[in-house]
Amino acid sequence: MLELKNVYFTVQEREENSGGLRNIIDGINFTFEDGKFYAITGPNGSGKTTLAKLIMGVNPVSQGAIIFKGQDISAWTITERAKAGIAYSFQQPARFKGITFRDLLTVATGIEDENKLLEILSRVGICPLSFLDKEVDAKLSGGEIKKIELAITIAANPKLAIYDEPDTGIDLWTIGPMVSLLKKELAENHTTTIVVSHNRAFLEAADVVMIINSGKVVYSGNLEGALPLLDDLSVCTYRDSCEGDRDAGCYR
């Protein structure tokens, strides 16, 4: 349903770092199959978010092509991709002034009817009713805004849903329900799901784990096969400060 054909994203390095060209995404070829759950993981700075944004059209591909349901969408705008059925949950969701959760749901779904909005809320489960008229502004906690972001993405009924680190700022006991929710959406609505995450819960839920390192796909397959590589990569530069003796449950 989504095919990446020799996709590159290239940036100009700053003068002090040679000023040359650098491939953030370095020639990725990959096919995402319809109705499957993908987890993209890899070290910090490996290109996971960049790849996800290329699919949504937030950044243009420098080379190569993105084929979505048989059409080359490489030159499409974000709006066109959204209308074609791609939705994106941002790692750091935008905060507005004077725009409520209800407003965003209405933009995403075209639905204004109160009862239908309530139906959506009960479907996404994660958001209490009291969220509906909350402004999506700087006053929301990190966890609240991520739940709202996720709910809006689901409400849009996408064919392809991309979630960039949906668990950031989410309390640990909500991650389980979040994984179940994404799996339920996939099962009931056949939503092809891509989650960028380091969280064990998402990696375990995925049909396919994809590991990206230095802008290349270094592994794709089941979690079992990924584990040695994840351990081996010793990819996390934060391990000492983050985990210490405690296991934070991530594969960074």
Next chain:
Amino acid sequence: MLDAIDKSLLKTVADLESLPKGAYNIRKNGKLLSRQVSANINIESNAEGTGIIITIKPGTKNESVHIPVILSQAGLYDVVYNSFIIGDDAEVTIVAGCGIHCGSSEPEGHAGVHDFQVGKGAKVTYVEKHYASGDGKGRRTLNPTTKVFLAEGAHAEMELTQISGVDEANRLNEAVLGPDSLLLITERVLTDGEQTAVSTNNIVLKGAGSRANMISRSVMKGNSKQTFYATMDAQNKCFGHIECDAIIMDNGTNETMPSLKAGHPDAELTHEASIGKIASDQLTKLMSLGLTYDQAVNRIIQGFLK
């Protein structure tokens, strides 16, 4: 009585489709057009004949008074002095507003000078909209002044909006807050073309336990310019906050000068100010929900000025 232009102006500035229920005073082209008083709300012309005095009886609950002004006479600059005396423990909504229709090349303008004496424990909501329309090239000017005096425990919530079409606006808001009183001001101004708007706000937190929050939202389109001054002068144990945000579109310009003066050791004053273009992450988010770039810009501005 009301012609089509009057009706359209009234609808825009006061949300009135026809004459309102309850007390009202409609002023057209510098003269009284229509007035109605109610059991608890009295309206009378002041002694000088330059405006009206609106008196709300103590203890009045859930009543409203509409006092719109409409102008459609070329060359007229209408100045009006209105006084509001709000009795102790009264709760009232006052809907003011000025609509100018300019059909010629002559200038038209209005200056409404409003003073409010808000009694002990009284709650007033004041809604004011300014709007100008018409094909005429005449300059449309609106220079409102509001002066608010809050007695002990009084609440005033003021929503001041300049919607569109006003070439020049020079606003002055002044307030003196008594003990345990609360003042909330939200000002929203949209300018376009060569329009200019200046808003000057002087808020004196005089009484112990007084609180004030001033929110300003500005959008500058075209080559328009807005200037915002706000001073919170804390003279007692109190809390004051100024929040001013300006969005620049096209070649608009903005100057924002929040100023905090703490004249008491227990004063708590804060401010936040931002000026800039629409944040790209907001645009990207709305586009990822299917809006086009232009639709996303409109939706953000609409929310910002809501």
